[in-house]
Amino acid sequence: MHFVVCLKQVPDTSEVRIDPHTNTLMREGVPSIINPYDAHGLEEAIRLKDKVGGKVTIVSMGPPQAKEALKKAMSFGADRAILLSDRAFGGSDSLATAYIISTALKKIHETEPVDLVFAGKEAIDGDTAQTGPGIAQRLGFPQLTYAIRIRELTDTSVTVERKTESGRQIVQAQLPALITVEKELNDIRYATLPHMMKAAAYEPEIWTVNALSFDLTQMGLKGSPTSVSRIFAPPGRSGGEIIDGLNDPAGTAASVVQKLFQQNVIMVNPLMKGGKR
């Protein structure tokens, strides 16, 4: 079976700060990582490959330094990595990105038919959750989003448990299909040393705009209808209150409970009112 994983290199947003004066992202010195959701998609693809056999191909779009993320991804046991990298791709929003990646996937599909595509539910730098579904749409693949468990994979179909706002849903689709994944899907493995060594020596393939017949009007800034009108930092949290609990634990507990009542964090169950506590 041929598994394809869509993977993005992102700045580690836990270390990105926003300049309070200019409202721009301070990216300097911020390490780049594999988008965590994508890493779970990769893990699932490799697990399925280990189970049913086949091949895992990684596809990414980004600047040349995204090669690092691909090499790292290879160390988990993937077989091939392709980086779509070209100035012409720069400035693409999720619509244009979905176009570019789906075009590349079509080409891969021609030579090595794809059975299952994995993507993270969203990238942590943009949080749009649009690229995965956009790719599925353009490929004409069914899309199973927010997957938390692969329940069954047969030669012709996949059954997935997905997270919804109100609960869980079990859905099935014919192959080929695209799945976007949540972190709950799996725990990421610790790469084996032979895979690490293979990855260290591996050079990802670079596909530029000339590698495929692209419609140039659908990519880059020109092909991206999204415009960011404003970026701002959410207001900082005001400092909390520290209550000394050493001297009078009972009194402290009472005052904490009282404060929680005042803030409506807790309330007395009306059914118990006047009753025994």
Place this chain on the structure above:
Amino acid sequence: MENFDVIIVGGGPAGLSAAISAANGGMKTLVIERGDYPGTKNVMGGILYTKATDMVVSEFWKEAPLERPIIEQRIAMLSGDESILAGYRDPDWAKEPYNAHSILRVKFDRWLAQQAEKAGVMIITETLVEDLLYQNGNVVGVRTGRAEGDLGAKVVIIAEGVNNFLAVKTGLAKPLKPASVAVTVKEVIALPKEKIEDRFCLDEGQGATIELYGDSTAGMMGVGFIYTNKDSISIGVGAILASVIREQWTPNDLLENLKSKPYVKRLLQGGETKEYLAHLIPEGGYTQVPRLHRQGVMVVGDTAMLMNSLNREGSNLAMISGKIAGEVAAQAIKAGDVSDQAMAVYEARLRDSFVLKDLYHYRHMGQFFENNPHLLKIYPKMFSKAAKMYLTADGTPKKQRQKEIMQMLFNQRSKGGIIKDIYGAWRALL
């Protein structure tokens, strides 16, 4: 199991230098680093010496991520709010052949790793070497913490840094003692280029260093330091761990104490702390150097205690030791003899170089300061007081003032005591 000629444990200056020279000697070479990439876990004050680095990567200054060439070295002795200053400045140091540069290790080590890769070295990161592999008592490889993690090697070079777990496990080194290491904390504080150049009286792009003694370490054996980077300042302080424990300081309080000194505060004013780093520095000196080799193994850099704290030289000792070890490994493997005797060539060459000569020269220093903890406590005070008396124009005739100064000095420390201190310092340092 994959086999290499040389496996190097640790991707710091010592390990990477060893890797480069082994690869240049035609060896199939692997570096195993536990950090995300070489540099992420590596800390030093921040001065890189040109000569030693040039021997590892020729004319590195043309490409390497360096901060500023150092043209001025100042020494400050702090006593309360007072300071005594001395220094040497040479604008020639701003051009080839430079003497030293300030660097940020996270950038420099990563660059050095790229040079190693260019030389044909393979680097595996995020992987811990847990033990060596033995066969009939001979070292034949390493065991990593990963699945299927054994690797074969003819020679293993231990460059794991100051925390010498592997060297201890192999029986070459002893566990670190609090008296043999300094605990050092450092901040990188962002400041605009122009401010740095104004405050340190530098031409564009030039750099300066200040080492601060006395109250900078609350009188403990150690030193504070301030180094100029391109658009930041590295400030830190280190003191022997045993004395930090004894005098109940926390390293952070020590750094805050230094930052609050009037002479220092002004230099940092308006800066924003970008990074906070902490590390141990091996300061055991010559007497604490471990066994440097056994069959199939050599120990280099911080793991080998190769650190000259008085002249704040460490990275250069590390790189030279690594370079020699890499060469010795290549020679030995080519000759088909990796016995302890063959590895001993490494130690012989180190003894023949400034690395062990300098350490031997200062071999009494640690003991001297350990036995005389008063030195860095009372002398800065005495000298400050003397300078103040001598330089304050209050109408006292100079002859009388000089007499008063001598009296003051002998009140603080007896004549015999001073003579003993001078003789001791002479023996320890000269």
